[in-house]
Amino acid sequence: MARVGAELRRQDFVEATVKVIAEHGVANATTRRIAAAAGCPLASLHYVFHTKDDLLYAVYESLFNLPHQALTNVPAGTTAAETTAEMLRQLVTWFSTNPDIAKAQTELFFWAMRNNPEMATRIYAVAIEATEQAMEKAIGTQFDKAFLKATSRLLVHLVDGLIIAWSAHGDLARLEAETETACEAVALLVASR
The missing domain is CATH 1.10.357 (Tetracycline Repressor; domain 2)
Known part of the structure; x- marks a missing residue:
């Protein structure tokens, strides 16, 4: 399995977050739901974005x-x-x-x-x-x-x-x-x- 760079992974999470927010709203945009939408492990999301606020600001x-x-x-x-x-x-x-x-x-x-x-x-x-x-x-x-x-x-x-x-x-x-x-x-x- 090829490794994906942090910047590419970051963009995947940002795009997945947009989709999740558009569909479910911010309150229901859990990190678990975002990671699933990005097709990535939850740990990867927390590695790239230390807090949910960091992700939302990005x-x-x-x-x-x-x-x-x-x-x-x-x-x-x-x-x-x-x-x-x-x-x-x-x-x-x-x-x-x-x-x-x-x-x-x-x-x-x-x-x-x-x-x-x-x-x-x-x-x-x-x-x-x-x-x-x-x-x-x-x-x-x-x-x-x-x-x-x-x-x-x-x-x-x-x-x-x-x-x-x-x-x-x-x-x-x-x-x-x-x-x-x-x-x-x-x-x-x-x-x-």
């Missing part, structure tokens, strides 16, 4: 980085308002095409708020910072830092709200319509500056 980091890759699809050469709206559209589109990841990320964040507020605060800070960096890269430095940070927060709030609403109503056409309304609002805000 999952969140992994989940957070994936949708931000969608921001590379934002077209260049548009106005700052159009670019910001397109960033929102791309993020929501990414989540809607990856519903298990959307569900797992939402579940994980709400779990962290109840059980590990410090982790929730850290997770949210990372989301805001990454969104701000993506915005700055996409639209340049034409806005002051305070406006950029506030707009980044707004994008994160809108994505979260739209995805949570979609989880409740399950209507993709409605999600797309609501996303367009949010994109128009963000574009108007940015254009007003």
